[in-house]
Amino acid sequence: MTGNAQLSKATKSRTDARPPRGRKRSANSGAGQHALDDEIGLDALAGHAGYAVRRFQIWIFQDFIRTLSAVDIRPTQYSVMTVIGANPGLSQMAVAKRLGIERARLVHLLDSLEQRDLVSRIKSATDRRSHALHLTARGRTALAQFKRLAAEHERHVAEKIGKGNREKLLQILAAFT
Template identity: 55%
Template sequence: MARKTSSVRRARPNAAPDLGALNDRLGYFVRRLQVWIFQDFIRRLARLDLSPAQFSVIVVIGANPGLSQAELAETLGIERARLVRLLHRLERRGLTQRRASRSDGRRHALELTREGRTVLAAAERLAGQHEDVLREKLGARRYRTLLNVLRAV
């Protein structure tokens, strides 16, 4: 005897399943957008062998030469142990350096190397392309609105 399938599914064989209550959940759609954003961004940065976290670190160091590790960790919301591992990787690649701070011998001042500035410039071009695609996907007005809302959170 053949098994009966849902008449609703048979009536709409190519229709996507109903999301039910997920249709009203902001978190669900923010997460889906975040997954798409990271997949695209990771793919673009792979050309430079750079992760999104490494990109964030070199962007902030590039904008704030001399920043301490503690300040960088707080700014990016990264736990210090994870940041130390990121910095070690970036230093081994010759992209960043830690120097003793002139104002406090107990802290390190973070800086990009010449190679780090070169990689940052290339990464920022790729990030710009990524943002262009995202802006196109969302529409310029929605993109600006979403960016402004998320900055305020």
């Protein structure tokens, strides 16, 4: 029940629209003289990195969620499992810090993953405050599948913006990783 209320129709709001710029339609579809669906000048907005990044991020997350909908894994869950899988024994604090998420938020994420028997919290012997995080056996095989699906998602990204552009993007944003 992690209630994934989203996705559903999915293929509806794809951004692949790309206003062909130059078509007028019903004489009066709204309030003003701007009648058309597309072709509304963004002007200044076009030069803002934040706007483009936001739109892209929405697209990319939606594609990720859709591509991994069969296994019901969201981007954040995937990142948590990936980090734990690559660094078994990490504390919650360490994972939170590494991924840039609140440790308070990680609690719920781990609750969910632990309920699904993908991750286990093992009490640390050396520091009884903290938990050592590990993937379960089931979690390890599951993660392998998640990674295959995630790779498919990455291919979608490459198709969308171009392979070279994707790599250039990764390179530009490497500092944030």
